[in-house]
Amino acid sequence: MQKNRGRTGRKRQRRKQYSSFSSNRVNQSHKLEYICLKKWLKERGFNDSNLIPAQFSDTGRGLMNTKAFKAGELIISLPEKCLLTTGTVLSSYLGEYVAKWKPPISPLIALCTFLIAERHAGEQSAWKPYIDVLPKTYTCPVCLEEEIVRLLPEPLRRKAQEQRTVVQELHISSKTFFSSLQSLFTENVETVFNYNALQWAWCTINTRTVYMKHSQRECFSREPDVYALAPYLDLLNHSPNVQVKAAFNERTRCYEIRTDSHCRRHEELFICYGPHDNQRLLLEYGFIATNNPHSEVYVSAAILLQHAFLADKQRNMKLSILKDHDLFENLTFGRDGPSWRLLTALKLLCLGADEFTYWKKVLLGDIISARNEEKSLNIAAKICLSLIEDTQHVLEKIFQMKKDNMNLENQLTLVEALRLEDLTILQTSLGIVHNLLAAIT
Numbered sequence: 001m002q003k004n005r006g007r008t009g010r011k012r013q014r015r016k017q018y019s020s021f022s023s024n025r026v027n028q029s030h031k032l033e034y035i036c037l038k039k040w041l042k043e044r045g046f047n048d049s050n051l052i053p054a055q056f057s058d059t060g061r062g063l064m065n066t067k068a069f070k071a072g073e074l075i076i077s078l079p080e081k082c083l084l085t086t087g088t089v090l091s092s093y094l095g096e097y098v099a100k101w102k103p104p105i106s107p108l109i110a111l112c113t114f115l116i117a118e119r120h121a122g123e124q125s126a127w128k129p130y131i132d133v134l135p136k137t138y139t140c141p142v143c144l145e146e147e148i149v150r151l152l153p154e155p156l157r158r159k160a161q162e163q164r165t166v167v168q169e170l171h172i173s174s175k176t177f178f179s180s181l182q183s184l185f186t187e188n189v190e191t192v193f194n195y196n197a198l199q200w201a202w203c204t205i206n207t208r209t210v211y212m213k214h215s216q217r218e219c220f221s222r223e224p225d226v227y228a229l230a231p232y233l234d235l236l237n238h239s240p241n242v243q244v245k246a247a248f249n250e251r252t253r254c255y256e257i258r259t260d261s262h263c264r265r266h267e268e269l270f271i272c273y274g275p276h277d278n279q280r281l282l283l284e285y286g287f288i289a290t291n292n293p294h295s296e297v298y299v300s301a302a303i304l305l306q307h308a309f310l311a312d313k314q315r316n317m318k319l320s321i322l323k324d325h326d327l328f329e330n331l332t333f334g335r336d337g338p339s340w341r342l343l344t345a346l347k348l349l350c351l352g353a354d355e356f357t358y359w360k361k362v363l364l365g366d367i368i369s370a371r372n373e374e375k376s377l378n379i380a381a382k383i384c385l386s387l388i389e390d391t392q393h394v395l396e397k398i399f400q401m402k403k404d405n406m407n408l409e410n411q412l413t414l415v416e417a418l419r420l421e422d423l424t425i426l427q428t429s430l431g432i433v434h435n436l437l438a439a440i441t
């Protein structure tokens with residue numbers, strides 16, 4: 001029989017249940033920084049008690065729901081007053097500097113400038129409660145050490161280097177604008193708006209903004225003005241397995257998110273940042289999602305060329321057909337085997353001299369001959385095996401580096417997770433190629 005515990009007893013019991021849901025989530029709502037943030041948001045019209053900040057063992061900090069959500073339900077609604085947009089920058093002390101600067105700065109640099117200036121202002125900042133909960137460091141490729149970038153698979157490694165160049169150039173090209181702000185600061189602006197500060201602000205915007213289209217303003221360059229920082233809402237982590245609808249509601253003047261899936265009480269509430277594979281997640285957000293259904297392993301043109309027959313007289317013609325038909329990039333192995341694009345490229349490369357006239361049929365997906373099918377699957381298996389070996393080699397290297405270099409552990413763990421996911425995908429893919437081969441031989 002259930003004991004009648006009374007109100008206090010029931011409360012105590014609830015608290016007990018609450019703190020023992022599982023060791024993999026720890027409620028953070030009692031922490032001063034979140035209390036201050038909630039108070040600050042309340043003053044701006046946001047008062048939500050359904051979502052609380054928590055630390056999760058697998059995804060880090062996120063939001064946990066204190067009530068179950070049904071599919072289609074509104075999970076969060078953040079008033080316009082809480083959003084940080086270029087409109088916020090223009091109506092601030094920075095507005096007149098932005099408005100008179102020629103050539104106009106981009107919406108992105110305006111937001112970066114505001115974030116850096118507000119972080120620098122510390123106690124004086126009206127945005128302090130928000131700035132205080134922003135991550136201090138990021139793991140987007142631009143923040144990774146060069147030796148870590150070298151461990152990334154292609155094409156992510158190349159994109160990581162491009163990202164670094166973009167941020168470095170952004171810093172150089174913004175220096176004169178930053179100097180125009182000198183009268184606002186007692187310190188030298190070069191110190192305030194240094195490279196690390198810009199990198200932090202750039203990552204904050206890249207990893208945390210929601211899409212919100214603003215009309216083009218004369219005082220900004222023509223780059224799209226589509227960013228909004230949404231305090232609290234930006235504590236929601238990503239899952240590739242949920243679907244949400246997110247947009248600014250012109251009628252309620254709130255940024256709203258509705259979930260398309262049911263979510264149980266006291267679980268982490270996820271949104272979906274997009275159908276991104278792990279390389280894209282790491283590039284844009286600095287993390288990877290385990291068991292990501294969108295993940296694939298890329299076969300670079302260099303690897304394809306290593307396996308394209310050097311002695312084949314039609315090799316050059318075949319390569320130019322591949323280039324002309326955009327079949328030289330985005331060739332992948334996935335959990336369901338080699339992609340159609342990869343198999344088509346291989347079938348074309350494997351056409352015998354007597355079959356070459358049928359190359360258009362290959363592009364249309366036709367089967368040319370059993371010999372061609374077998375040859376292309378054999379090469380797919382060889383490429384897959386060589387990628388497995390490469391991945392294992394990098395994993396061994398990471399293992400060694402982790403032992404030798406404790407201060408890079410976070411970055412190493414991230415690349416390790418990516419490489420381990422890749423290994424699973426490649427091993428699954430190889431099994432599928434072997435089955436396909438067994439079925440035709």
Ligand SMILES: C[S@@+](CC[C@H](N)C(=O)[O-])C[C@H]1O[C@@H](n2cnc3c(N)ncnc32)[C@H](O)[C@@H]1O
Nearest residue numbers: 059060061207208234235236237238285286287
């Ligand atoms: C919009 S923020 C979400 C809140 C963030 N976890 C925080 O503590 O501020 C996006 C960042 O959260 C992290 N993140 C999002 N989803 C994640 C997931 N499923 N697993 C691990 N980290 C995730 C990544 O660092 C990403 O750049």
